[in-house]
Amino acid sequence: MWFRLPVAAALACCTIGTHVSAQERGDAIPASLTGLPGDPARGRRIVADRTRGLCLLCHSAPIPEERFQGDLAPPLAGAGTRWSEGQLRLRVVDPRRLNPDTIMPSYLRRDGLTRVAPAWRGRPILEPQEIEDVVAYLATLREQP
Amino acid sequence: MRLPGAAALTLLLASPLGAEIRPDERRSDFHQMSPETRAMQTDDTANPGMLAVLDGEALWRAKAGPAGRSCADCHGDARITMRGVAARYPAWNAARGTPVGLAGQIDICRADRQGISAWPAESRERLAVTAYVAHQSRGMPISPPGDPEMAAARERGGRLFTARMGQLDLACAACHDDNWGKRLGGTPIPQAHPVGYPIYRLEWQAVGSLQRRLRNCLSGVRAEPFPYDAPELIELEAFLMQRAAGLPIETPAVRP
Amino acid sequence: MARALVNIPKTARRGDVIEIRTLISHEMETGYRPGPNGVLLPRDIITRFTCTYNGVEVFSAELFPAMSANPYLVFTTVASESGTIALTWTGDNGFSQTETATIEVA
Amino acid sequence: MLVSLSRREVLLAGSAASFVLAVPALASPEEMNEAIRRFTSGAETKAGRVRLDLPPLVENGNAAPLAILVESPMTEADHVRRIAVFNERNPQPNVITAHLGPRSGRASLSTRIRLANSQRITAVAEMSDGSFWSGTADVIVTLAACIEGA
Numbered sequence: 001m002w003f004r005l006p007v008a009a010a011l012a013c014c015t016i017g018t019h020v021s022a023q024e025r026g027d028a029i030p031a032s033l034t035g036l037p038g039d040p041a042r043g044r045r046i047v048a049d050r051t052r053g054l055c056l057l058c059h060s061a062p063i064p065e066e067r068f069q070g071d072l073a074p075p076l077a078g079a080g081t082r083w084s085e086g087q088l089r090l091r092v093v094d095p096r097r098l099n100p101d102t103i104m105p106s107y108l109r110r111d112g113l114t115r116v117a118p119a120w121r122g123r124p125i126l127e128p129q130e131i132e133d134v135v136a137y138l139a140t141l142r143e144q145p
Numbered sequence: 146m147r148l149p150g151a152a153a154l155t156l157l158l159a160s161p162l163g164a165e166i167r168p169d170e171r172r173s174d175f176h177q178m179s180p181e182t183r184a185m186q187t188d189d190t191a192n193p194g195m196l197a198v199l200d201g202e203a204l205w206r207a208k209a210g211p212a213g214r215s216c217a218d219c220h221g222d223a224r225i226t227m228r229g230v231a232a233r234y235p236a237w238n239a240a241r242g243t244p245v246g247l248a249g250q251i252d253i254c255r256a257d258r259q260g261i262s263a264w265p266a267e268s269r270e271r272l273a274v275t276a277y278v279a280h281q282s283r284g285m286p287i288s289p290p291g292d293p294e295m296a297a298a299r300e301r302g303g304r305l306f307t308a309r310m311g312q313l314d315l316a317c318a319a320c321h322d323d324n325w326g327k328r329l330g331g332t333p334i335p336q337a338h339p340v341g342y343p344i345y346r347l348e349w350q351a352v353g354s355l356q357r358r359l360r361n362c363l364s365g366v367r368a369e370p371f372p373y374d375a376p377e378l379i380e381l382e383a384f385l386m387q388r389a390a391g392l393p394i395e396t397p398a399v400r401p
Numbered sequence: 402m403a404r405a406l407v408n409i410p411k412t413a414r415r416g417d418v419i420e421i422r423t424l425i426s427h428e429m430e431t432g433y434r435p436g437p438n439g440v441l442l443p444r445d446i447i448t449r450f451t452c453t454y455n456g457v458e459v460f461s462a463e464l465f466p467a468m469s470a471n472p473y474l475v476f477t478t479v480a481s482e483s484g485t486i487a488l489t490w491t492g493d494n495g496f497s498q499t500e501t502a503t504i505e506v507a
Numbered sequence: 508m509l510v511s512l513s514r515r516e517v518l519l520a521g522s523a524a525s526f527v528l529a530v531p532a533l534a535s536p537e538e539m540n541e542a543i544r545r546f547t548s549g550a551e552t553k554a555g556r557v558r559l560d561l562p563p564l565v566e567n568g569n570a571a572p573l574a575i576l577v578e579s580p581m582t583e584a585d586h587v588r589r590i591a592v593f594n595e596r597n598p599q600p601n602v603i604t605a606h607l608g609p610r611s612g613r614a615s616l617s618t619r620i621r622l623a624n625s626q627r628i629t630a631v632a633e634m635s636d637g638s639f640w641s642g643t644a645d646v647i648v649t650l651a652a653c654i655e656g657a
Binding site for chain 4: 067
Binding site for chain 4: 418419431433454457459460461462463464465466467468469470472473474475476477478479481
């Protein structure tokens, strides 16, 4: 099975009270998860925060005030020129849809996981609007590393 | 690694799960540390783990329990009788029908020979005696025992090592087999060979066990850690010791 | 009693500058760190260290919370005569420990 | 932010050490200078004669190795009386104050210190003639990726 986690299934269980109308097309989720646009400034803060977005543990990003960025995964600089918002959204929501072996987790998945600690059980890594903020920020990264 | 923009599908996605570490590439995490931290380990007069070893030496000789018997009363001079022992643990305990770690064996000795209860996990005393015994194997290669029962335990441990766990859905192998040497945040990812336990970890500001470290990692991926002395932790240890076979024991190692 | 690791040469020539290395087990609780319940743990540190050589103080130090756990101190003194070198650590909550070593000076 | 992270939940990543997470207010360079002025009783401090060795990059702020060597003949007539170490980003600016004399033979001291963050460390030596000399070292504390959660 190539898709262990179909996008529709991943999104079907999103936060109660959050309107999710995500539809995958090709390698993208074109529409906002919440129907609202993301805020790139908030997204930058989430990406920079090692306890929230966690992004800098594996990736580097053009956030010079944060020293000690990871190099397990490709730099985020230039992400906005390489992908559309929809493509970025899919890569945050369900990266294994594109590469089943990637170490990057789904940021929206909240079930079907193993031994999740009680404090995190039933919660996604980021809430849908936070993902929108991160996607909006990544889309602004036009400079290549 | 920098990928060209054209490799659209793989960009943003890290490299796929790879294979085990090649035998000729296996090495202790000691070599990834700064010269200062390495010096802290190699100079016994500067290594804070030696305080635990000294504590353990005193406990080895201390008479305890209704029979007033010490470890030394049965085992004699640990420098001789305990040499190489830590390099062979975890080992199969036929009487109990289970694999037992070094600290678990000390618990068994206390119960069967001294008639007293086990020290709690991560207690100063249990870590100290374990460190003292393990220290007697310093410099000796890790040599896991060949019992078929241990092979089964190691296999279960190996499956845990490659199983994705926690909210971050990561397997131990994703970092320590496939991405060692790269940087997670600012920290180089080690190959994770348990060569120096109990270790003095600067983050803990204290000596701790491999089980404490494994529980840290599980918390790190936001998984529920296995309880101390759970069979899963012993099996993981047995797997890791096999994976590190041949590397010399460093106890008490110092790690950041 | 806290475990201490002391390294002093057993012999020296008169006038040699000898190195004294000390390590003592102590948590050095800073007083700035919350416990599991969120309340700050009270400060519990070694505040003072002294070294006497045949009863005469040759080195001392005041220690603050910024000293690492299990304090490590290396300093020097001149081997002046045979005798006893005594190291004393004192601190919060009545902490007090002395270790002694003899030195043969020729 | 939807759920505030407790210390328990700050599992992957974080600051250099529990030391820093715990600290509500850190010292400032001004407080450090004030502490140095208290040590010197306001006397002028000249740069030099004090060599302060700290690795430029520290793997964990809980134990940074520090070594000091002050240029001095350490005789009755000319010696170092005190050496004090100060920081600008820990909760309080003092680290250690050592008392030496001609019987020290050499004005040297090695220890391990806590660093709540990347910062500049200053060592000040008081000479027997009443003059004060100082040396500094800048140190970067690596952010630990995996810190203990519970």
